[in-house]
Structures are given as C-alpha cells and as structure tokens.
Amino acid sequence: ERSWTIEPKDNVNEQILFRFSPLRGVVDSDDLSGEPVTFSLRAIDKAPEMDEKEAAKHEKSLKGIVYNLPGSARITLTYNRRMLFNEVLPVTQYGRRQALAPKMFRDKGPAIRVVFDEHTGAIRQINENNQ
Template sequence: MKDLKSVTIPPEDPKKKKELDGIAYNVPGKALVTLTDGKQKLYEEEISVTQFGVLEFLAPVLFNKNSTIKVLFDPTTGALIKVDREEGK
C-alpha cells in the first residue's frame, strides 16, 4: 500500500489553534494498493483510506433553528458525501 498524498495537510501553526467546534468528519486520502504473489501482479487499485486523510469540521453556524440540515456520510470512510439545507417556514 502506497500513500498517494492526495490530501494536503497544512503545517501546524503553534500560534493558531484549530477550532474543534462542529461535527467532525474525515476527508480520506488515496492509496495505491498492489497485491502480488511475489512475481505476478494480481491486483492494483487506487482506493480511499481514512488513515491517510485529515479530520475536518462542519461549522456550528450551519445548525440553527431556522433550517434543517441533512448530512450524508460514507459509512466506510467517514467522508462527507452531501449536505442538504431545508429552510424553515
């Protein structure tokens, strides 16, 4: 398995602390998985791998009393798939 470094992780700024507010979700990275029997390549595929990604947050401001937010996550990787907002009446 080879990390394709598809997610850029910014260097941490010791003066700036990342806000841990909101709903956490994973942005998975990509990996190239190669399976061989020693001589012959049996399988090679690029896949999403949560451990090679980063943790992000949905801002708390999305979740207010004036609208309904529906969030869909990938059950395998934890990645954010879709965010829908329905305005209140």
C-alpha cells in the same frame, strides 16, 4: 473468507500478506508451502504533518460536526507476478479532521441532511432534508 487489518503509516513495498497453496489454500506468510501474495501501499494524497503547536491550534478550531477528510493511496496485490488488485482508495489515516460550521444546523432555514461514509468518516452527501 479471511480479512487482514493494516494500519498505514509509511509506504509499503511488496510485503508478504499471506501465501496461497494449491493444496491448502490460504496459509500464513511464513508457510513456504504456498506462493506469496504481496501487498503494496503508496501514498498519493497525504495531509502535511503539523508540529505540536499547529496540531493543537487546528484541533481548537474544530467547532461544529467533525468529520474526516481522507487522503488516498494506491493499493496493489500481486500473486505469481500477476496483479490481482490495483486501485487508488481513500485512507483515513492520511487525511485530516475538518468541521461543518454550526450555523449550517440552526433552527432557521431548511433542515440539512449530512450522510457520512461509515468506513472513512468522510462526507458522502449534503442536502436539504425534504421530509
């Protein structure tokens, strides 16, 4: 099992992620003994860029529980002209931080339960905690 970490900034078009050799398995991207496995990333939903003043104002407005509202991108992997993977996935770096209002979590009223996605920081579920 191998893993690669990719920090998405701009779109990526058919970058060689690694190569696959029938005799040696997964080899480095510059090892010509294998055929390339390419990676592409195309932003689908990306929060608009903010200038420094707008970003500072937005950060000041974040009161309460802060979470990520991720954007999304289409990710593809290809090998020997065959598509191995082609899906739209959430991308935290393309999103924006948001906040749940503090008044949601006051002592009066029912207890609120918030479940976050451990990979993206997005909210997966909000409901009353009926314990």
